[in-house]
Amino acid sequence: MKTKVFVITDTTSGKISGVYSSFEVALKMSKAFQGVRGGSHTIQPTDFDFIDWEIIAEHIEKKVLDRVGSS
Numbered sequence: 001m002k003t004k005v006f007v008i009t010d011t012t013s014g015k016i017s018g019v020y021s022s023f024e025v026a027l028k029m030s031k032a033f034q035g036v037r038g039g040s041h042t043i044q045p046t047d048f049d050f051i052d053w054e055i056i057a058e059h060i061e062k063k064v065l066d067r068v069g070s071s
Helices: 023-037 053-070
Strands: 004-010 016-020 041-047
Touching: 004 023, 016 023, 023 041
Parallel strands: none
Antiparallel strands: 004 016, 004 041
């Protein structure tokens, strides 16, 4: 069982752009974010124990509801 994920963060704002279970996918997505959004991103390995999944779930739920509300 994997105990690490790879977190992509925007270097200028410090915001999380994505969380991936594979380093290769995180690397590809980091390059894609850089091409679309500009700026640079960092990839940081993080243990599952340090992730508050409840906060992430609430953030995703808010983004989905915001998109539905704006449609």
